[in-house]
Amino acid sequence: MTSEYLRKQLNDLVEKYGGTRKAADAIKSKFGSAPTHSAIYKAMNGAGTSDFVLSCYIKALEEHVEGIQKMGRIISVANQKGGVGKTTVLINAGLYMASLGKKILFLDIDPQNNLVISLSPELANDPEFKKGSHPAHNINMFEWDGDSPFTPIPYEISENIHIIGTSKLSGNVTQNSIYNLADSLDLIKEQYDYIFIDSPPSAGTLQHAALSIADALIIVSQPQKLSVKGVDDLMSTVRQVQRRMNPDLRILGIVINQVKRPSSKTQAIHVELLKEKYGELVFSENLYDTVRVTESMAEGKSLIEYSPKHAKDFGFFSFTDEFVSRLEKEVKHG
Numbered sequence: 023m024t025s026e027y028l029r030k031q032l033n034d035l036v037e038k039y040g041g042t043r044k045a046a047d048a049i050k051s052k053f054g055s056a057p058t059h060s061a062i063y064k065a066m067n068g069a070g071t072s073d074f075v076l077s078c079y080i081k082a083l084e085e086h087v088e089g090i091q092k093m094g095r096i097i098s099v100a101n102q103k104g105g106v107g108k109t110t111v112l113i114n115a116g117l118y119m120a121s122l123g124k125k126i127l128f129l130d131i132d133p134q135n136n137l138v139i140s141l142s143p144e145l146a147n148d149p150e151f152k153k154g155s156h157p158a159h160n161i162n163m164f165e166w167d168g169d170s171p172f173t174p175i176p177y178e179i180s181e182n183i184h185i186i187g188t189s190k191l192s193g194n195v196t197q198n199s200i201y202n203l204a205d206s207l208d209l210i211k212e213q214y215d216y217i218f219i220d221s222p223p224s225a226g227t228l229q230h231a232a233l234s235i236a237d238a239l240i241i242v243s244q245p246q247k248l249s250v251k252g253v254d255d256l257m258s259t260v261r262q263v264q265r266r267m268n269p270d271l272r273i274l275g276i277v278i279n280q281v282k283r284p285s286s287k288t289q290a291i292h293v294e295l296l297k298e299k300y301g302e303l304v305f306s307e308n309l310y311d312t313v314r315v316t317e318s319m320a321e322g323k324s325l326i327e328y329s330p331k332h333a334k335d336f337g338f339f340s341f342t343d344e345f346v347s348r349l350e351k352e353v354k355h356g
């Protein structure tokens with residue numbers, strides 16, 4: 023391997039990390055001591071660093087990236103208010119990541135099972151699934167016999183889009199079964215780049231499960247009083263979960279959905295209220311109200327696939343772009 027090739031590899035990795043300082047921290051976590059910021063800069067630019075040292079930097083950074091990716095990226099969606107667009111946003115974000123070539127698992131834990139009905143009606147109608155005995159039904163993840171966790175077999179919608187569904191049978195979940203779900207998911211999570219969890223519109227145990235297992239949370243709100251209150255209530259639940267159960271949970275952002283065009287005065291007031299209260303947590307572009315969204319969901323498609331023109335006009339392209347850049351930032355900053 024030539025020095026030039028090694029330098030190029032190092033440059034790419036440092037860029038991925040968001041700079042020499044972050045790269046130095048990652049190298050320190052492997053070797054116990056960090057090169058200076060300027061030593062890395064010199065190594066990237068070819069000023070007298072040996073190939074051996076270059077290779078050590080590269081190895082440390084690669085292992086660190088691998089470690090981060092192995093953590094799995096589990097994204098939950100929530101708002102305890104019903105009908106605000108949680109399932110819609112999750113489907114659009116997940117299918118977009120799949121279109122970028124990522125391997126996606128959708129995990130539905132909302133007993134209404136709208137995610138399964140929309141993405142995979144054939145699974146929802148499967149007689150074994152209806153009885154709860156299908157290996158892609160999550161009831162088996164919540165309650166397993168014996169000492170070893172149940173290994174789910176997700177249903178393949180396509181090569182890189184898999185799903186684990188649910189139904190009313192999984193409605194009564196105890197705190198203990200959340201741990202079972204997490205243990206069961208651990209057995210398969212490394213097969214996926216991203217796991218998207220849809221949760222029910224209530225502040226019960228299932229929402230706790232979604233928050234306890236996730237690395238990142240998308241909050242969906244409509245610009246109206248009750249749904250904004252849903253965000254406020256959810257924020258206190260999130261802080262509690264971060265303190266008690268899942269300190270790694272990060273809020274990816276708050277998406278304001280179903281804004282009318284032109285927006286009414288009340289809607290505009292609530293959009294402003296959310297922005298004032300939650301600042302940069304709020305996605306910069308809203309999602310607008312269009313009947314095409316419901317049509318696309320009925321066909322199990324994202325709006326981008328179903329009608330790119332409407333996706334552009336109604337904010338779905340800006341949303342997915344911002345979603346990806348927020349996710350990448352999350353990975354870079356750990």
Ligand SMILES: Nc1ncnc2c1ncn2[C@@H]1O[C@H](COP(=O)(O)OP(=O)(O)OP(=O)(O)O)[C@@H](O)[C@H]1O
Pocket residue numbers: 103104105106107108109110111132134136221222223279280281309310311312313314315316317319
């Ligand atoms: N931007 C939008 N424009 C028009 N309709 C939308 C939009 N977003 C969601 N909808 C529609 O609103 C309804 C509720 O959306 P969705 O099921 O995603 O909400 P939810 O928060 O998941 O509901 P629940 O709390 O019951 O799980 C659906 O019929 C969906 O198609």
Ligand SMILES: [Mg+2]
Pocket residue numbers: 108109110132136220221
């Ligand atoms: Mg839903």
